[in-house]
Amino acid sequence: MTPHYPDVVNMAVPGFVALIVIELVWIKLKGRGGRYELRDALTSLLLGAGNVAAGILLGFVTVTFLYTLWQYRLFDLGYSVWVLLLCFVLDDLRYYWVHRLGHRVRWVWASHVNHHSSQHYNLTTALRQTWTGTFTLMMLLRVPLVLLGFHPAMILFSGGMNLIYQFWIHTEVISRMPRWFEAVMNTPSHHRVHHGRNPRYLDSNYAGVFIVWDKLFGTFVPEDSAEPVEYGLVKNLGTFNPLRVAFHEWIGLFSDVLQPGLTLRQRLAYALAPPGWSHDGSRMTSDMLKACDGSLKAAEPQHAGGS
């Protein structure tokens, strides 16, 4: 019989609210550790609420898909604690790749971009979750787990625990965790880098819980105190309207894909190439921004005249 896995994300909401209040009070008292702007925090809360609503409306798509697939599983791993732990680790690997695709494929970025839309970095930023995740079809990355014999309810529970873990790392209050912890786990320091718009910080630290995936797959960038993180998007939105934050990239994507005079290949690239790709080279991808930044830095000593 399938054990019952609680809806941990909804259960954690009072904890999220309590920690946000504690962070806010801490920043006010100490005068450091981040900034709060009322309309930014409000937008974050509304985006979080919209994510919950989207889950109620569209969550059944993923659930139905995973349970249908479950009939075709190759093994049945059961429900022991060891299987659950293995499921959690493998699901975190799944998260790493979903998140990496979320930054490298515009179709997936259109859904993920709102998580990066705040120019602040505090616990409310964590609530900026997607409304349109179902449309990215990233549920497909869960297929191997189901076919291997991890029960869909266990997989969804692991995903929920993963999301809860990621809440507390959205803060500037904590500078560094103990060295061993920083080596293995995703931390506020690592995830601040992920939210950076500085070219050298782009496309790094995709980890959910374990930072080891970034180290393994070559996307780890440590936080450099000499280069403070600037938060937000390469091109910031300049809006706090949650509807615009949630849908702007989808609108941009479709208007690019449907513009007249393109080849089929170019239309596909507007949807599937990295964000910033353009058929006429009028925009910059993160790779181009990094290359520009690299050559500027290489040229710096001459310009600086050695001073």
Ligand SMILES: [Zn+2]
């Ligand atoms: Zn991201």
Ligand SMILES: [Zn+2]
């Ligand atoms: Zn984040």
